[in-house]
Amino acid sequence: MLDRFYLIVDSTEWLHRLLPQGVRLVQLRIKNKPEDVLRTEIAEARALCEDAGAQLIVNDYWQIAIEEGCDFVHLGQEDLDDADVEVIRQAGIRLGVSTHDDTELDRALSVQPDYIALGPVFPTILKKMAWAPQGIDRVREWKRRIGDVPLVAIGGLTPERAGQVLGAGADSAAVVTDILLNADPEARTREWVAATRTTGR
Numbered sequence: 001m002l003d004r005f006y007l008i009v010d011s012t013e014w015l016h017r018l019l020p021q022g023v024r025l026v027q028l029r030i031k032n033k034p035e036d037v038l039r040t041e042i043a044e045a046r047a048l049c050e051d052a053g054a055q056l057i058v059n060d061y062w063q064i065a066i067e068e069g070c071d072f073v074h075l076g077q078e079d080l081d082d083a084d085v086e087v088i089r090q091a092g093i094r095l096g097v098s099t100h101d102d103t104e105l106d107r108a109l110s111v112q113p114d115y116i117a118l119g120p121v122f123p124t125i126l127k128k129m130a131w132a133p134q135g136i137d138r139v140r141e142w143k144r145r146i147g148d149v150p151l152v153a154i155g156g157l158t159p160e161r162a163g164q165v166l167g168a169g170a171d172s173a174a175v176v177t178d179i180l181l182n183a184d185p186e187a188r189t190r191e192w193v194a195a196t197r198t199t200g201r
């Protein structure tokens with residue numbers, strides 16, 4: 001069972017600030033750092049999330065996640081090319097997978113994921129995407145197709161849009177820039193917590 005509010009951060013510094021605001025589900029998504037930094041950040045994130053009673057999901061670095069005793073990783077389609085899903089499963093690690101189109105959805109379902117992410121639902125400024133925004137109807141369609149597998153909506157979300165994607169069948173709404181680039185990330189996080197506890201299904 002995923003929390004309906006899924007925060008994504010790029011350092012443990014954010015966890016010190018935002019976990020106390022009521023975050024229960026968080027992804028550590030670090031790019032372009034040396035392995036020793038990654039390992040230190042992942043280990044610290046694990047301890048901080050454990051203390052806060054939050055679920056940590058490690059993006060990309062499934063081997064370090066296993067070695068540092070984490071229990072949930074997120075992999076995109078390119079990450080899956082290099083990942084050993086058998087090893088991940090044997091380590092008892094849960095796995096979330098990104099999808100953007102039908103082919104990716106088929107592939108994601110074939111590894112029996114613990115959730116499927118669909119994006120970008122709205123335009124995102126975080127990274128260049130090869131896909132046009134999916135829109136709300138696509139969220140509805142994805143949920144119909146994946147049934148009991150939890151669905152995470154991502155891309156350009158705000159508290160108001162989170163209500164829309166949850167209402168369309170997403171189980172959780174993931175966010176980066178609406179919080180990390182906000183003038184007051186702590187207050188915006190509290191808005192997210194309130195919005196996702198009171199809207200949607």
Ligand SMILES: Cc1ncc(COP(=O)(O)OP(=O)(O)O)c(N)n1
Nearest residue numbers: 059074075076077098117152154174
């Ligand atoms: C919840 C969630 N959904 C999608 C992604 C994107 O994963 P990926 O396609 O591997 O891209 P990067 O985030 O690694 O750049 C995600 N991280 N989390």
Ligand SMILES: Cc1nc(C(=O)O)sc1CCOP(=O)(O)O
Nearest residue numbers: 119120124126155156175176177
């Ligand atoms: C990291 C990521 N993956 C996406 C996908 O569609 O797979 S969209 C996305 C960016 C989400 O950031 P923001 O909340 O700032 O738009």
Ligand SMILES: [Mg+2]
Nearest residue numbers: 060075076079
């Ligand atoms: Mg990735």
